[in-house]
Amino acid sequence: MTPIVSISDLVSNGTGGSSLPEEFRGGAISIGNFDGVHRGHAALLSRVRRMADRVGGPAIAVTFDPHPVKLLRPELAPTRLTSIAVRAERMSQIGMDALVVCETTPDLLNLSAAEFFQSLVCDQLDAKGIVEGPNFFFGKDRGGDVEVLRKMAQQSKREIEIVNPELDGDRMVSSSMIRSCIASGDVAEAALLCGHRHLITGIVSKGAQRGRKIGFPTANLENIDALVPKPGVYAGLAWLPGENDYRYAAAIHIGPNPTFDDDGAVKVEVHLIDYDGGLYDQHLRVEFVDRLRDIQRFDSSDDLKMQLEKDVQSVRDLNLPKGKRR
Structure with a gap:
């Protein structure tokens, strides 16, 4: 570096x-x-x-x-x-x-x-x-x-x-233009303008563990060091710096959890696909690839689980470059 x-x-x-x-x-x-x-x-x-x-x-x-x-x-x-x-x-x-x-x-x-x-x-x-x-x-x-x-x-x-x-084209590439793309959720366009994907780092804290109960454990990020995209569900990559920087495909939820009638607070929750290990109190890096959908309210946790399965499959279908970073 x-x-x-x-x-x-x-x-x-x-x-x-x-x-x-x-x-x-x-x-x-x-x-x-x-x-x-x-x-x-x-x-x-x-x-x-x-x-x-x-x-x-x-x-x-x-x-x-x-x-x-x-x-x-x-x-x-x-x-x-x-x-x-x-x-x-x-x-x-x-x-x-x-x-x-x-x-x-x-x-x-x-x-x-x-x-x-x-x-x-x-x-x-x-x-x-x-x-x-x-x-x-x-x-x-x-x-x-x-x-x-x-x-x-x-x-x-x-x-x-x-x-x-x-x-x-006829636009000058600028930080403000990229910031606008990220704020609107267009992380793919931001990556084109930037020359690399938008990256945030945060510390994993303990959440309500609702995702774990339905088979989709998530890492709750706090103390995030950069601009967070517009609420929605995103495809991306996530990794723990220093652990050989092994990247996992990830489904990323940004926003409140209306299905559970929470307090409306915007949260960043990251599901690392095929990851099996502890994350609490560690720094996690998250790179955004594309926006999958808006935040939705589901009638039941079963309906939510079905949608999460679709989200994970959408991430898998992107064939993201998982593995050790080079």
């Missing part, structure tokens, strides 16, 4: 020195949120990798945690598509040498574009080259854009490359 390196206070560190190990300085960088590490991100980061090879330094992605909007307009902050750890995993497939995570603080958000550039690009990273998309903004009140960045880079004798966005 691409190493994750933290800068806890960019402002106090930006005094002409750097808190970063030397191996992560003097290369090519790109600054952004990189939520989802989608096709557009992958294309941009591939250019960073090529520039890094050209300038003879590391390929570095830089992001901020939490998302700046959480501090500026918390009511508008988007639910993230991927955790920082998953972003780093996906960046490793592109060949990135590190993901630098800057702590988002009010002081950082008050840096002017010039102060931001000097502190992060020059002092901390000593970047020899910068790659960004055309919609890049930086500094207080988004005071810097790509033209400002280009001037600063040229004045400080750093390479700069502005990469055109990745298109899907």
Whole structure:
């Protein structure tokens, strides 16, 4: 996995020195949120990798945690598509040498574009080259854009490359577009835009065990780390990280359980097909392949069981790539 390196206070560190190990300085960088590490991100980061090879330094992605909007307009902050750890995993497939995570603080958000550039690009990273998309903004009140960045880079004798966005037809591939697909339940379209399936991780907790009683035990997920799709029943894959990453086909129920007149709370319940073992208190990863149906209320547990048998068969019919991940 691409190493994750933290800068806890960019402002106090930006005094002409750097808190970063030397191996992560003097290369090519790109600054952004990189939520989802989608096709557009992958294309941009591939250019960073090529520039890094050209300038003879590391390929570095830089992001901020939490998302700046959480501090500026918390009511508008988007639910993230991927955790920082998953972003780093996906960046490793592109060949990135590190993901630098800057702590988002009010002081950082008050840096002017010039102060931001000097502190992060020059002092901390000593970047020899910068790659960004055309919609890049930086500094207080988004005071810097790509033209400002280009001037600063040229004045400080750093390479700069502005990469055109990745298109899907006439639409620009973006995290917000993918987030909209997932929120509407279209996980298959989200996977096409992203270049990989939507993934969530949660901790398995003890539920009401109704599924076990009718022959379909489920893992109840809590503390989920990413956006949960619209309520419904989904086909997917599930696995326990570290257990050779053996993937099981899964039927995933998201939403309330109207058949049992529960409290209406949205739950994420995962039935691992052909799995026989304990899951409580373990981290479970779930990858979404397709949406099978809406949530329904059944007249009896027998009717529910019949539908669950159909759901499991629908998942089996997809012939998902089960087994050890490669």
